[in-house]
Amino acid sequence: MNATFLNLSFAFYLAALILYAAGYMFAKPGLRRTGHAALAAAWLLQTLFLMYRWRASGHVPLANQFESLVSMSWGITALAFCFHRLAPGDWLGPAISALSLALLGLCALLDSTVAPLVPALRSNWLLLHVSVIMLAYAALALSFLASAVYLTTDTDQALDRFNERAMGLGYLLLTAGIILGAVWANEAWGSYWSWDPKETWSLITWIVYTAAIHLRRTHRWQGRSMAWFSVAGFAFVLFTYFGVNYLMSGLHSYAG
Amino acid sequence: MTHHNKEGTVSKALDFLASPPFLYGLLLALLLLCVAGTLLPKIDIYHSLLFTALLGLLGINLTLCTWQRQIHAWLYGKGQAPRDGVLLTRGVRLRLDVLLTHLAVLTILIGGMLSAILGLHGSLPLSVGESKNMTEGPQGFRLPFSVKLEDFGIEYYDSGLHSLTVTSRREGWSEKFDVQPGATALLRAGAIQIKVLEYFPDFIIDNQGPATRSSAPQNPALHLEITDREGSEKHWAFARFPDFHGEAKSRYQVSYEPAFGKIKQFHSQVAIIQGGWVAVRRAIEVNQPLRWGGYTLYQAGYDPENPQYSSLLVSRDPGVPLVYAGFLLLTVGLTWTFLRRKK
Structure with a gap:
């Protein structure tokens, strides 16, 4: 039953994408609304x-890569619903559907077994730290999508502002998530910062977005330059999230 | 060089050190060193002189920038217009959110420096019954109290697997097999049936009779029914009490070994001894450190071969309050910036 929900979710994301595509091809706004x-x-x-997985496993579904990826994909769609009024044009729905399909498709390649929590993860900090980080990644994914659209098709100023808001929210959440992780590390490992690869790459990602936001605020960088920054920043997010798990070992190794 | 020229050079140098381009250069250099640090884990880049110097320069940049472009510009108005076309200082308005954010990063940097200089970390390997006040490791230091390990235990998840060995007292045969609660196992070509009536992961006897204290397999027990041609007899099997074989007149002897699942938690029961007296007694677990006398004791390690051994980590870090204050300021500053409405 549990996997059925996820499979059905995948099917509906696919249906949404097809409906958006059909709405665009045949210029039928009704199809687009059905896509929504x-x-x-x-x-x-x-x-x-x-919810089902949380109840069945007894822990928040953020304990491994599979669970966090489904949660991040959930967060992207949730944030898209929250911010859809700020997004100009019709790109948001199709872009979210396509990205969600890609992420859920990737989930199919990961180990979805419900495993008991290792002692280090048996803490309420798991919910606080990982959920905030996943929401940060979700907001930064929205910033990336807006930038990709800006660079390829539409150089609308409203799209640039959408990018600014999404990146700003993502940066704020990323900062809060890193801080929560540091406080948790001080409770569990005896040090708020250990230069573990995951921590270090989170800091690298934070530095990239710090530079981007500073350049926008102080030097009025915007438009294409900021869109390129957002695309590059998201590459760092992806490496921090996926790359570190597979290529480097450290205190966060159970996240793989 | 005249006095006037010297002042001009110093002023130019300070302007450069306070400038955003210098900040971007520093961020890029720190980023590259961080990447190198993760790719070359054998080289301790993060504690190198170069990395420390860059962090120091970042602190200088933030201090000068905060002073020149925010506080000084606010106090003395215009006339501090930067040369590189930066738009931040447009007069006398003080951006408190930006000020807070900059001060937050500075506070974190100072707190980090205090941690690096004054922080102490040492390990305290202990066997049950042993007490120590000297930590081990590169910084090995003496504690103003002793730590006695009174007990150590590992809590496991329930694997759901139970292994039984049944021995016939009359015939002498013995068979080992796996069972599951509620299921019936057949022995000797079906002549003997063994049914697991109930499983108690953490067996106790309360007012109602046999019960379980928790779902963790702390004291696993099985209630069994063995049926053969002569009839049925009931047995209790306790994993932690293998010598309990029930009534001597029973036809079978049962021993029980649960297959433990993954480790759930470590419990180090410690006593802090100060001035010859026990000042506090508490269990230290992962995520549940013990704070005492400015030191924090963490559960850090165990030995799979020695159930009487536990390793604790002891730390004392005077930088933590400043770092946490910086975290708070940073969160407030950035939230404020994000929520500010653009004019």
């Missing part, structure tokens, strides 16, 4: 999956 409904249904099914 399919997207909402996909997100609700994903919510059910996560």
Whole structure:
């Protein structure tokens, strides 16, 4: 039953993408609206999956790469619903559907076994730290999507502002997530910073976005330059999230 | 060089040190060193002179920038217009959110420096019954109290697997097999049935009779029913009490070994001894350190071959309060910046 929710969610994301594509090809706004409904249904099914898994495993579904990836994908769609009024044009729905399909497809390659928590993860800090980091990645993914659209098709100023808000929120959450992780590390490992590869790459990602936001605020960098910065910043996010788990070992190795 | 020229050079140098381009250069250099540090883990780049110097320069840049472009510009108005076309100082308005954010990073840097200079970390390997006040490791230091390990235990997850060995007292045969609660196992070509009536992960006897204290397999027990041609007899099997074989007249002897699952938690029961007296007694677990006398004791290690051994980590870090204050300021500053409405 549990996996069925996720499979159905995948099917609805696919349906949403097809509906958006058909709406665009045949210039039918009704199809686009049905696409929104399919997207909402996909997100609700994903919510059910996560709730069911939380209940069945007895811990928040953020304890391994599979669980955190489903949660991050859930967060991207949730944030897209929150910010859709700020997004100009019709790109958000199709972009979210395509990205969610890619992320859930990737989930199919990961180990989805419900495993008991190792002693280090048996803490309420797991919920606080990982959920905030996943929401940060979700907001930065929205910034990346807006930038990709800006660079390829539409150089709308409203899109640049959307990018600014998404990146700003992502940066704030990333900062809060790193801080929560540092406080947790001080409770569990005896040091708030150990230069573990995950910590270091989070700091690297934070430095990239610090530079981007500083350049925008003090030097009025915007438009294409900021969009390129967002694309590059998201590459650092991806490496911190995926690359470190597979290429480097450290205190965060159970995240793989 | 005249006095006037000297002042001009110093002023130019200070302007450069306070400038955003210098900040971007520093951030890029720190970023590259961080990347190198993760790719070359054998080289301790993060504690190198170069890395420390860059962090120091970052602190100088933040201090000068905060002073020149925010506080001084606010106090004395215009006339401090930067030369590189930066738009931040447009007069006398003080951006408290930006000020807080800059001060936050400075506070974290100072706290980190205090941690690096004054922080103490040492390990305290102990066997049950042993007490120590001298830590081991590169910084090995003496504690103003002794730590006695009174008990150490590992809590496991329930694997759901139970192994039984049944021995016939009359015939002398013995068979080992796996069972599951609620299921029936057949022995001797079906002539003997063994049914697991109930499983108690953490067996106790309360007012109602046999019960379980928790779901953790702390004191696993099985209640069994063995049926053969002569009838049925009930047995209790305790994993932690293998010598309990029930009534002597029973036809079978049962021993029980649960297969433990993954490790759930470590418990080091310690006593802090100060001035010859026990000042406090508490269990230290992962995520549940013990704080005493300015020191924090963490559960750090165990020996799979020696159930009587536990390793604690002891730390004393005077930088933590400043770092946490910086974290708080940073969160407030950035949230404020994010929520500010753009004019």
